[in-house]
Amino acid sequence: MRDGNQGTGKADGAPAPVGDAAPERAFGAAPGVAGRGVRLRAWLWRLRDRLVASRTFRNAAASFPLTRPMARRNARALFDLCAGFVYSQVLATCVRLDVFALLAERPRTAAEIGALTGLPESGADRLLAAAVSLRLVDRRPGGRYGLGVLGAAVHGDPGIRAMIAHHHLLYDDLADPVPLLKGEAGQTRLGAYWAYAGRAAGDADVPGAAIGADAVDAYSALMAASQAMVVDEVVAAYPFRRHRHLLDVGGGDARFVAGVSAVAPALRLTVFDLPAVAERAQAALDRAGLARRADAVGGDFTVDALPAGADLISLVRIVHDHDEPVVRALLSRAHDALASGGTLLIAEPMAETPGAEPVGDAYFGFYLLAMGSGRPRSRAHLTRLLEAAGFTDVREHSTRQPMIVRVLSARKQ
Ligand SMILES: CC(C)=CCC/C(C)=C/CC/C(C)=C/C=C/C(C)=C/C=C/C=C(C)/C=C/C=C(C)/C=C/C=C(C)/C=C/CC(C)(C)O
Numbered sequence: 001m002r003d004g005n006q007g008t009g010k011a012d013g014a015p016a017p018v019g020d021a022a023p024e025r026a027f028g029a030a031p032g033v034a035g036r037g038v039r040l041r042a043w044l045w046r047l048r049d050r051l052v053a054s055r056t057f058r059n060a061a062a063s064f065p066l067t068r069p070m071a072r073r074n075a076r077a078l079f080d081l082c083a084g085f086v087y088s089q090v091l092a093t094c095v096r097l098d099v100f101a102l103l104a105e106r107p108r109t110a111a112e113i114g115a116l117t118g119l120p121e122s123g124a125d126r127l128l129a130a131a132v133s134l135r136l137v138d139r140r141p142g143g144r145y146g147l148g149v150l151g152a153a154v155h156g157d158p159g160i161r162a163m164i165a166h167h168h169l170l171y172d173d174l175a176d177p178v179p180l181l182k183g184e185a186g187q188t189r190l191g192a193y194w195a196y197a198g199r200a201a202g203d204a205d206v207p208g209a210a211i212g213a214d215a216v217d218a219y220s221a222l223m224a225a226s227q228a229m230v231v232d233e234v235v236a237a238y239p240f241r242r243h244r245h246l247l248d249v250g251g252g253d254a255r256f257v258a259g260v261s262a263v264a265p266a267l268r269l270t271v272f273d274l275p276a277v278a279e280r281a282q283a284a285l286d287r288a289g290l291a292r293r294a295d296a297v298g299g300d301f302t303v304d305a306l307p308a309g310a311d312l313i314s315l316v317r318i319v320h321d322h323d324e325p326v327v328r329a330l331l332s333r334a335h336d337a338l339a340s341g342g343t344l345l346i347a348e349p350m351a352e353t354p355g356a357e358p359v360g361d362a363y364f365g366f367y368l369l370a371m372g373s374g375r376p377r378s379r380a381h382l383t384r385l386l387e388a389a390g391f392t393d394v395r396e397h398s399t400r401q402p403m404i405v406r407v408l409s410a411r412k413q
């Protein structure tokens with residue numbers, strides 16, 4: 001089901017990617033001059049690579065006072081790449097053993113943490129020392145430990161904790177990434193967890209209606225727990241009040257529409273999701289007292305039409321889950337379903353996000369690889385897909401935490 005054209009934007013006769021011009025023209029210079037510029041840059045890169053690869057050069061840079069800070073920064077950056085998995089395991093262990101909750105109650109010694117978590121004091125001491133170095137935990141007077149600034153943020157956010165807690169599936173799948181990259185890994189643990197994605201990677205003929213409650217419960221609870229950090233960003237970025245009817249496609253447990261309902265009291269709300277998830281959404285809407293203005297509709301957006309007539313359709317953490325052909329068909333269905341003059345919103349983490357490049361391209365790139373479907377896409381890539389589906393006027397609405405979510409809107413004429 002994976003297409004071989006991901007990221008090129010050239011699949012299925014799509015328009016050429018933005019910025020696909022020859023380098024000469026991109027620089028607006030005469031071809032000969034620009035050609036010399038390209039060759040000069042290639043030579044400079046080769047020189048840089050040769051120098052940095054040379055141990056003698058690295059030693060000299062570390063000795064010379066003006067280049068020493070840069071040498072240390074780069075050495076540390078490379079060390080952190082080697083050690084990243086270890087840091088992740090320190091964090092995951094603190095969450096698994098509830099260390100942050102214990103330290104939030106009151107500062108405690110390593111012996112107390114050991115007794116409360118079932119670790120020997122030496123193990124607790126080692127874990128706490130590692131957590132201190134990572135700013136998850138702070139040393140306090142009297143040989144005690146309290147929350148560190150990062151540990152406090154984890155403790156205060158059940159969504160972050162739920163994300164961390166399910167990462168063992170990802171770590172298992174990434175134990176050997178080469179078969180994943182070759183497309184030869186077969187069923188993965190994340191593919192099984194995200195039942196709709198496992199279906200894409202494996203048996204594409206399983207209809208959405210055949211995905212039962214058991215298969216959606218765990219991922220729907222994870223999405224509900226982590227939705228708060230997303231909806232807060234999206235409602236701060238986009239004016240929902242100007243619309244009359246929002247259709248949230250792939251809306252999960254209705255947490256997103258519930259969050260929007262608070263800032264746009266007159267908005268009608270519909271959630272569309274797989275039948276087993278739509279049942280959860282309807283129950284959540286009933287519990288939240290939203291049933292008079294909101295409903296949930298079950299269906300499979302890879303085969304079914306979307307409910308028609310909304311003037312705003314949102315795709316929140318949806319598009320990046322799917323490969324190019326599914327996304328093209330989904331955007332086209334959204335275009336058909338929208339009222340004339342309506343708006344489509346895409347809200348998700350994106351590739352090439354300035355200042356958060358590894359979050360999109362490394363973390364979500366490999367997460368979705370392990371999941372078996374989808375990829376993070378850049379704003380330019382999404383813009384091309386939206387325009388190919390007939391949308392115009394694609395705009396970005398800045399969010400406070402673009403690492404978590406970015407928001408694009410597009411209009412149907
Ligand atoms: C007050 C005094 C005296 C000093 C304070 C000093 C100071 C200013 C400190 C700063 C404190 C502060 C404001 C901290 C803020 C921390 C924040 C906002 C932290 C936020 C962290 C967010 C994290 C770690 C988010 C992680 C999200 C993850 C891992 C998401 C994963 C998403 C997945 C897997 C999605 C899956 C869905 C799918 C399948 C891709 O569709």
Ligand SMILES: C[S@@+](CC[C@H](N)C(=O)[O-])C[C@H]1O[C@@H](n2cnc3c(N)ncnc32)[C@H](O)[C@@H]1O
Nearest residue numbers: 196223227250251252273274300301302316317
């Ligand atoms: C990553 S979750 C996002 C949920 C929610 N939008 C959020 O951000 O919390 C993806 C959602 O898309 C739904 N979904 C996946 N494939 C679908 C399909 N073919 N038809 C309808 N919904 C689908 C899933 O059931 C799930 O609720």
